[in-house]
């Protein structure tokens with residue numbers, strides 16, 4: 001099985017004085033959006049530290065084409081991390097709305113719509129909070145991608161090769177997994193999960209694709 005290779009479109013970076021102008025990127029899996037790090041910054045375990053925070057609670061009532069560029073920014077999502085090994089609240093104080101709207105290069109804008117959603121912060125005890133609808137104005141190809149099979153991220157090393165789509169379900173794969181083929185890659189992915197359940201193989205890696213790993217850092 002082959003898939004078209006994306007030419008070397010750039011990963012869109014946003015820089016904001018609200019985050020010391022450290023470049024950030026946007027990632028998406030279907031209807032779930034994330035702030036991510038577009039570089040590894042020499043981190044010792046970069047695969048576990050690429051998601052800065054989740055941005056929204058998926059809205060399954062929105063039409064697919066609408067949800068592909070718009071989401072309801074839920075401020076309480078910022079305190080949730082996908083990395084079970086990181087129980088800090090390191091990024092809990094950041095303000096995603098400021099990061100998104102105050103970037104030196106525009107990446108998103110408010111649509112002007114506002115609604116209430118249930119807070120994901122357990123300290124709020126289920127109260128309703130205001131959420132603003134955000135439209136992402138960067139092209140989809142500028143979003144940072146993760147390999148569905150081995151959970152590696154783009155821009156993880158010196159090679160700048162973009163990951164290719166694997167089918168049409170917002171799933172991407174790295175060049176190594178693509179070369180191995182989906183049968184081998186799937187087998188390897190599930191062998192690690194199913195045959196070595198005690199090993200916590202994936203617990204050390206951020207995972208765009210696995211909402212079950214969403215945890216609260218409270």
Ligand SMILES: [Zn+2]
Nearest residue numbers: 147150174177
């Ligand atoms: Zn891979």
